[in-house]
Amino acid sequence: MRVVIAEDDALLREGLSLLLKTAGIEVVAAVDNAEDFLAFIEGDRPDAVVMDVRMPPTHRDEGLRAAVRAREIHPALPVLVLSAHVETSYAVELLADGVGGVGYLLKERVGKVERFLDALERVAKGGTAMDPEVIGRLMSRRRAADPLAALTAREREVLALMAEGYNNGTIAELLVVSDGAVLKHIRNIFAKLGLPSDEGGGHRRVLAVLAYLGRDAG
Amino acid sequence: MGRWIRGSASTTTRVGWNTGVVTTRLRECWSAVRYLAVGAGTSLLSIFALAGLFAVLLLCAVGVGIPALAPAIRLSRWPVAADRRRAARRLGEAIPEPYRDGSPLKDPATRRDLAWLAIHAATGLFIGSLAIGLPLGAVQQVVTAFVWPAVPGGIEASLGIMVNSWPQAGLAVLSAVAMLAATLLLMPRLARRQARTAQRLLAPAPGVVLADRVAELTATRAAALEAHGAELRRIERDLHDGTQARIAAVVLQLGIAGQLYDRDPATVRDLLVKAQDTATDALAELRTVVRSIYPPLLSERGLAGAVRALGERSPVPVTVTVEYETGRPAAVEAAAYFVVAETLANVTKHADASEVDVSLGGTTGVLRLEIRDDGRGGADETRGSGLAGIRRRAEAFDGTMSLTSPPGGPTVLRVELPCGS
Numbered sequence: 001m002r003v004v005i006a007e008d009d010a011l012l013r014e015g016l017s018l019l020l021k022t023a024g025i026e027v028v029a030a031v032d033n034a035e036d037f038l039a040f041i042e043g044d045r046p047d048a049v050v051m052d053v054r055m056p057p058t059h060r061d062e063g064l065r066a067a068v069r070a071r072e073i074h075p076a077l078p079v080l081v082l083s084a085h086v087e088t089s090y091a092v093e094l095l096a097d098g099v100g101g102v103g104y105l106l107k108e109r110v111g112k113v114e115r116f117l118d119a120l121e122r123v124a125k126g127g128t129a130m131d132p133e134v135i136g137r138l139m140s141r142r143r144a145a146d147p148l149a150a151l152t153a154r155e156r157e158v159l160a161l162m163a164e165g166y167n168n169g170t171i172a173e174l175l176v177v178s179d180g181a182v183l184k185h186i187r188n189i190f191a192k193l194g195l196p197s198d199e200g201g202g203h204r205r206v207l208a209v210l211a212y213l214g215r216d217a218g
Numbered sequence: 219m220g221r222w223i224r225g226s227a228s229t230t231t232r233v234g235w236n237t238g239v240v241t242t243r244l245r246e247c248w249s250a251v252r253y254l255a256v257g258a259g260t261s262l263l264s265i266f267a268l269a270g271l272f273a274v275l276l277l278c279a280v281g282v283g284i285p286a287l288a289p290a291i292r293l294s295r296w297p298v299a300a301d302r303r304r305a306a307r308r309l310g311e312a313i314p315e316p317y318r319d320g321s322p323l324k325d326p327a328t329r330r331d332l333a334w335l336a337i338h339a340a341t342g343l344f345i346g347s348l349a350i351g352l353p354l355g356a357v358q359q360v361v362t363a364f365v366w367p368a369v370p371g372g373i374e375a376s377l378g379i380m381v382n383s384w385p386q387a388g389l390a391v392l393s394a395v396a397m398l399a400a401t402l403l404l405m406p407r408l409a410r411r412q413a414r415t416a417q418r419l420l421a422p423a424p425g426v427v428l429a430d431r432v433a434e435l436t437a438t439r440a441a442a443l444e445a446h447g448a449e450l451r452r453i454e455r456d457l458h459d460g461t462q463a464r465i466a467a468v469v470l471q472l473g474i475a476g477q478l479y480d481r482d483p484a485t486v487r488d489l490l491v492k493a494q495d496t497a498t499d500a501l502a503e504l505r506t507v508v509r510s511i512y513p514p515l516l517s518e519r520g521l522a523g524a525v526r527a528l529g530e531r532s533p534v535p536v537t538v539t540v541e542y543e544t545g546r547p548a549a550v551e552a553a554a555y556f557v558v559a560e561t562l563a564n565v566t567k568h569a570d571a572s573e574v575d576v577s578l579g580g581t582t583g584v585l586r587l588e589i590r591d592d593g594r595g596g597a598d599e600t601r602g603s604g605l606a607g608i609r610r611r612a613e614a615f616d617g618t619m620s621l622t623s624p625p626g627g628p629t630v631l632r633v634e635l636p637c638g639s
Binding site: 054061064088092 | 498505514515517518526530531533
């Protein structure tokens with residue numbers, strides 16, 4: 001896998017490079033600002049991009065805008081956005097084009113190396129990796145007559161993991177239950193929330209769940 | 219009169235006199251006469267007021283009037299208030315009341331009131347009589363000039379003119395013209411001067427206005443400092459009890475791991491995992507603290523973007539209207555952000571609303587916020603909701619907050635924050 005890193009903090013940038021190289025992933029470029037990143041992207045299409053949100057010169061949201069721009073240059077270019085904080089509105093913007101290959105994680109998630117690499121791989125394959133904090137915020141938004149209230153605690157756990165982008169097998173592993181049990185939970189969740197039946201699988205399922213959670217969230 | 223209007227353009231401009239001007243002049247004069255005539259009435263009241271105050275002072279001299287002094291001064295404010303209102307109406311400018319709370323004896327406005335009472339008592343009645351007398355006198359002269367032949371021995375008109383011959387009648391008409399001219403020329407000026415004098419004396423003295431403003435700013439500044447101090451203490455506590463303690467734990471865990479590295483690799487592995495978890499918790503707490511100081515979204519998206527995100531996050535549907543260019547002082551934008559956040563939280567908790575409108579606007583000098591919900595209304599600032607906090611936040615920036623919330627709604631909260639330019 002060929003990956004581009006855009007991160008202005010030198011320590012983090014070097015750390016990420018080292019971490020990816022150790023895992024046998026090729027880092028084709030590591031830049032410290034959005035302009036250099038876009039210049040590189042114009043001439044090359046990597047398999048995935050790991051991207052910081054806040055970068056020079058203005059230290060605002062240029063990373064996020066560069067990510068969206070890069071996906072206009074190369075449609076469905078897998079992008080994993082890292083940030084010191086997560087905003088549900090950014091998640092919604094990243095997912096807006098509906099083609100998948102999007103990740104949005106807190107920087108410290110890199111520390112759980114295996115899960116981070118798994119997330120990067122999922123994103124590179126067109127899947128989704130959403131930070132649990134984003135999902136937690138979406139799920140804790142109180143609404144009038146909240147349909148989520150009808151879910152059992154276990155079903156809520158399953159829903160959250162689904163929204164983060166995990167497939168059934170991984171969810172079963174993480175919750176230490178059988179694949180069959182997860183399948184049953186998912187059927188119940190889809191029925192209770194009135195979501196279309198679980199035909200799409202993979203990324204489309206995640207999008208449906210996120211769209212559901214993010215409804216009214218713009 | 220028509221001839222004047224039909225005259226050439228140059229004639230019209232040179233003479234500058236047509237029916238429009240005449241009616242305006244007459245109307246002005248009539249309103250001035252009325253103003254001065256009512257002024258004669260208030261002048262009479264002023265005389266009574268001064269006489270009453272004098273009587274109370276005399277009683278003070280014999281030692282019994284002192285308790286009556288303050289009420290007497292308060293009573294004397296009544297005719298003064300009438301003149302203040304009249305002058306404000308005449309000049310078309312608001313004249314605020316200058317009085318302070320507390321004893322009227324110590325109020326600097328009392329001395330100015332007394333000055334006005336004295337001036338008005340001395341001049342108002344006389345000027346008012348002129349205003350009534352001059353036009354009436356003119357009418358009398360003209361009537362006399364025409365009816366004298368019917369009266370044997372003639373009639374004595376005003377100004378001691380004995381009308382018993384046609385030349386004398388002519389003199390009476392001339393004097394009538396002079397009286398009318400005096401009315402037309404003099405009365406608007408006198409009315410204006412009387413109103414201006416009232417305005418000068420009955421509005422708060424310039425020094426007093428400044429002093430009040432200084433007192434207000436001192437109070438809000440003290441409150442702002444107090445709030446700022448409380449905020450700093452809260453941040454310090456959050457960092458000290460949370461983040462700092464956890465990072466210390468991480469250092470400790472790593473230290474122990476270093477000690478055990480050769481002897482007990484299994485325990486070291488556990489310690490490293492624990493240290494990582496603890497550091498992750500510290501980061502989560504740090505994020506919460508950072509959000510409470512200055513929301514990162516404000517830096518990244520500006521106030522408009524951050525407020526929109528607040529709206530999206532709210533359980534009650536929110537429409538955000540922005541007529542606002544970003545780039546005001548960061549502290550002002552942060553205050554505005556927290557006002558919106560607190561208000562939306564209030565609406566969610568208490569208002570039972572189905573929609574909220576947030577509008578963000580203003581000029582370069584002031585940032586304006588309006589938050590309107592269609593909930594049940596009846597929001598009360600005094601009943602310990604977040605509203606008092608919002609007012610304090612606004613006042614810390616020398617801003618204002620106003621709230622209307624009739625039972626049954628809608629509730630409208632307006633906040634204005636000066637941007638210090």
